[in-house]
Amino acid sequence: MIDFTIPDFINNQQQLIKMVAEQAMRPFSRQLDEHEHERPNVFVDMTWPFTQEMMKRGLKSVEKSLNGNGNGSSAPKKERSGPDYSTLALIFMIEQLSWGDAGQYLCLPHPMLGGAAVQSAGTPEQQVRFLKRFTEGKPKWGAMAITEPGAGSDNSSMRTTAVLDESTNEWILNGEKIFITSGKLALEESDGICVVWATVDPKAGRAGIKSFVVEGHTPGVNIAKQEHKLGIRASDTVALHFDNVRVPYDNLLGSAEVAQKVSSKGFQGAMKTFDSSRPAVAASAVGIARAALEFTIETLKKEGIVLDYTKPKHALTAVERDIMEMEARYKSAWLLTLRATAQMAHGESNRLEASMCKYRAGEAVTWITQKAVELLGPLGYSRDMLAEKWMRDAKINDIYEGTKQINQLIVARSILGYGRRELK
Amino acid sequence: MLDFRLDEEQQMLVSAISRFASEKVRKVYRDAEEDGVIPAEVVQAGWEIGVLPTAIPEAYGGFGEYSAVTGVLAAEEFAWGDLAISLNIMVPNLVAIPLMLAGTDEQKETYLPGFCDERLPKMTAALTEPKIQFDPHHLETTAVSDGDDYILNGSKVYVPLAGNAELILVYANENGRTQGFFVPADSAGLTISGRDKLMGIKALPTYKVALKDVRVPAANKLGGPDGCNFQAILNHSRVALGAAAVGVARAGYEYAREYAKQRVQFGEPIAHRQSIAFMLADMATDIDSARLLVWEAAWLLDNGKDATREITVMKNYVDQLVVDVTDRAVQALGGYGYIREYPVELWLRNARGFATFDGLSMI
Numbered sequence: 001m002i003d004f005t006i007p008d009f010i011n012n013q014q015q016l017i018k019m020v021a022e023q024a025m026r027p028f029s030r031q032l033d034e035h036e037h038e039r040p041n042v043f044v045d046m047t048w049p050f051t052q053e054m055m056k057r058g059l060k061s062v063e064k065s066l067n068g069n070g071n072g073s074s075a076p077k078k079e080r081s082g083p084d085y086s087t088l089a090l091i092f093m094i095e096q097l098s099w100g101d102a103g104q105y106l107c108l109p110h111p112m113l114g115g116a117a118v119q120s121a122g123t124p125e126q127q128v129r130f131l132k133r134f135t136e137g138k139p140k141w142g143a144m145a146i147t148e149p150g151a152g153s154d155n156s157s158m159r160t161t162a163v164l165d166e167s168t169n170e171w172i173l174n175g176e177k178i179f180i181t182s183g184k185l186a187l188e189e190s191d192g193i194c195v196v197w198a199t200v201d202p203k204a205g206r207a208g209i210k211s212f213v214v215e216g217h218t219p220g221v222n223i224a225k226q227e228h229k230l231g232i233r234a235s236d237t238v239a240l241h242f243d244n245v246r247v248p249y250d251n252l253l254g255s256a257e258v259a260q261k262v263s264s265k266g267f268q269g270a271m272k273t274f275d276s277s278r279p280a281v282a283a284s285a286v287g288i289a290r291a292a293l294e295f296t297i298e299t300l301k302k303e304g305i306v307l308d309y310t311k312p313k314h315a316l317t318a319v320e321r322d323i324m325e326m327e328a329r330y331k332s333a334w335l336l337t338l339r340a341t342a343q344m345a346h347g348e349s350n351r352l353e354a355s356m357c358k359y360r361a362g363e364a365v366t367w368i369t370q371k372a373v374e375l376l377g378p379l380g381y382s383r384d385m386l387a388e389k390w391m392r393d394a395k396i397n398d399i400y401e402g403t404k405q406i407n408q409l410i411v412a413r414s415i416l417g418y419g420r421r422e423l424k
Numbered sequence: 425m426l427d428f429r430l431d432e433e434q435q436m437l438v439s440a441i442s443r444f445a446s447e448k449v450r451k452v453y454r455d456a457e458e459d460g461v462i463p464a465e466v467v468q469a470g471w472e473i474g475v476l477p478t479a480i481p482e483a484y485g486g487f488g489e490y491s492a493v494t495g496v497l498a499a500e501e502f503a504w505g506d507l508a509i510s511l512n513i514m515v516p517n518l519v520a521i522p523l524m525l526a527g528t529d530e531q532k533e534t535y536l537p538g539f540c541d542e543r544l545p546k547m548t549a550a551l552t553e554p555k556i557q558f559d560p561h562h563l564e565t566t567a568v569s570d571g572d573d574y575i576l577n578g579s580k581v582y583v584p585l586a587g588n589a590e591l592i593l594v595y596a597n598e599n600g601r602t603q604g605f606f607v608p609a610d611s612a613g614l615t616i617s618g619r620d621k622l623m624g625i626k627a628l629p630t631y632k633v634a635l636k637d638v639r640v641p642a643a644n645k646l647g648g649p650d651g652c653n654f655q656a657i658l659n660h661s662r663v664a665l666g667a668a669a670v671g672v673a674r675a676g677y678e679y680a681r682e683y684a685k686q687r688v689q690f691g692e693p694i695a696h697r698q699s700i701a702f703m704l705a706d707m708a709t710d711i712d713s714a715r716l717l718v719w720e721a722a723w724l725l726d727n728g729k730d731a732t733r734e735i736t737v738m739k740n741y742v743d744q745l746v747v748d749v750t751d752r753a754v755q756a757l758g759g760y761g762y763i764r765e766y767p768v769e770l771w772l773r774n775a776r777g778f779a780t781f782d783g784l785s786m787i
Contacts, residue, residue: 309732
């Protein structure tokens with residue numbers, strides 16, 4: 001039944017996160033933007049207990065299923081009677097944290113994308129082994145390494161290799177990965193995890209690609225470069241070199257079937273991560289859009305400009321028209337995001353809708369934040385305020401987790417019933 | 425809990441309308457447009473689906489409860505078939521929904537059972553006035569209290585099916601507030617003249633209506649002495665119009681998509697080209713965006729929220745979006761898009777009407 005009711009527990013959660021955003025994020029936004037690569041300590045310390053709680057709750061059912069059948073290698077059983085509220089709660093949390101500060105949000109001590117990959121492709125045993133660390137001890141981070149200098153959107157042409165050393169039963173990883181969000185936090189500054197995509201057979205194309213978990217402080221992992229970026233400067237983005245990095249056999253995500261050399265199961269499993277990560281990026285985009293929109297409306301109000309929603313269109317000022325369009329684009333991007341999330345929560349396929357919300361939200365936040373800077377005039381362009389920062393932060397959502405164009409391509413193929421052959 | 429799926433009843437309703445739209449409406453809509461006449465049996469078949477009677481409470485002869493969400497689902501599906509024909513079928517809503525929202529018990533008892541009839545009730549509404557800067561909150565048609573009566577003066581346009589109507593709900597300015605008055609079509613001083621000549625929806629007859637010292641009893645004022653909350657009526661009408669716009673946009677998009685898959689140039693279907701495929705992807709995303717805005721607005725109304733802000737934002741956005749989508753549909757067909765043998769030019773003309781219908785309680 002069509003229903004837009006947000007569960008009470010999420011509303012309560014949002015109030016709490018808003019407080020975090022106002023007290024631990026916004027006051028440091030400017031400082032962290034101007035001092036790139038500084039770690040947002042206040043935010044990290046304040047949110048780590050929250051992550052631990054959330055991860056504990058999430059792992060409880062996995063652990064129960066493990067103890068129940070004692071068979072860790074079978075695929076996770078999804079025996080839910082109702083919707084998966086944790087997925088929904090996460091998307092709302094990301095929106096509100098990004099409203100606070102999108103750069104700091106990416107430094108959330110949390111498994112993030114790496115965790116999403118482990119959850120969607122890992123066995124229950126692997127989920128416990130790799131995610132349990134996020135319930136205890138010092139703050140930890142998760143990351144995901146896909147992109148390579150020669151493999152951006154075309155990630156099936158990646159060159160990083162994984163070779164099995166049968167004498168030790170370990171995988172040996174070699175190669176170069178770039179644009180890894182929180183790579184430094186996950187691998188060098190904590191005992192976190194980084195999910196690395198690599199090929200076990202470079203001639204096999206997609207079928208050879210598998211994902212491996214590399215744990216923090218593993219020898220042979222070098223941080224080659226820390227990028228300087230247009231926005232989200234609080235977040236570390238690194239290039240990684242893997243130089244004979246050895247990981248245990250069981251760090252390959254998925255069941256034995258996935259480990260078999262010629263099977264595209266691994267690649268499909270990895271691609272499945274996008275079905276949940278794209279709505280997450282969209283939610284982050286929407287959070288920034290809301291921040292910019294609310295700030296613009298409040299600032300106008302202080303100047304005595306109050307919007308009248310009962311006026312006919314011809315009587316609206318240019319500013320009122322702009323604000324109303326910003327509202328429509330913000331709200332529709334959010335609803336598209338919630339739809340893709342609700343499908344996930346109900347256990348339905350959402351490939352098309354995930355790409356749709358991601359590309360539309362990236363496009364919307366880019367336009368909305370640019371419009372905010374424009375409408376705010378000299379205040380908008382000034383570094384005394386945050387609007388210009390939000391505009392720079394926003395743009396990443398048009399690019400990562402699949403550029404706008406790649407997601408449009410996925411939508412186009414889906415609505416036309418085409419594959420790679422018909423539509424390149 | 426957030427959910428974007430139709431329930432079983434809604435699915436049944438939508439598929440019934442979808443069948444009607446593709447099997448009946450799509451067979452006659454082009455001739456209806458060219459001739460300016462909608463076949464009576466098609467209107468009758470659409471009316472018999474019974475969307476309105478299922479929205480009227482049992483106490484008044486219906487069998488259901490009014491829901492804006494169900495209303496928008498129906499409106500999109502009807503409008504996908506053809507806008508003019510769907511508006512014709514939904515004209516009675518112009519009176520029934522304000523009655524349900526604001527009518528006194530006596531007014532409901534008098535008029536509502538008439539909407540559960542097997543034939544399309546002969547009731548319509550008059551709101552729009554012939555001026556450039558039309559504002560439904562500042563009407564020029566006036567209602568002045570005179571003893572036990574009201575006296576109405578002014579002129580209206582775009583009054584659908586007025587030529588055949590027995591009762592017209594006329595909106596007029598009473599001391600600065602827009603209020604509704606039930607006016608029998610044969611009242612002294614009321615003249616129905618000249619069918620409007622419009623850019624689109626040519627199949628639907630709409631008329632100019634002039635009121636000169638038209639006298640109605642005070643009891644005919646919608647909502648009794650306190651009147652009605654006109655903004656609420658407008659809001660309900662606007663979500664339905666928004667949904668109809670989504671239906672028109674979807675018609676254009678689906679046609680363009682199928683055309684692009686068939687049309688071969690340079691040895692392969694034009695849909696194989698990113699310039700066409702990406703345009704279609706954008707159209708699909710636009711339509712989903714618009715639909716979700718409409719659904720949310722309707723849901724807010726069903727939950728007793730005011731929603732004026734959400735509805736204004738949605739309506740302004742969707743009015744432009746439906747033009748953009750149908751324009752791209754024309755573009756996708758190239759030269760054929762401009763030819764009246766193909767439907768897309770009709771949808772572009774119809775789409776442009778939504779910005780003008782704003783404030784006109786067409787549905």
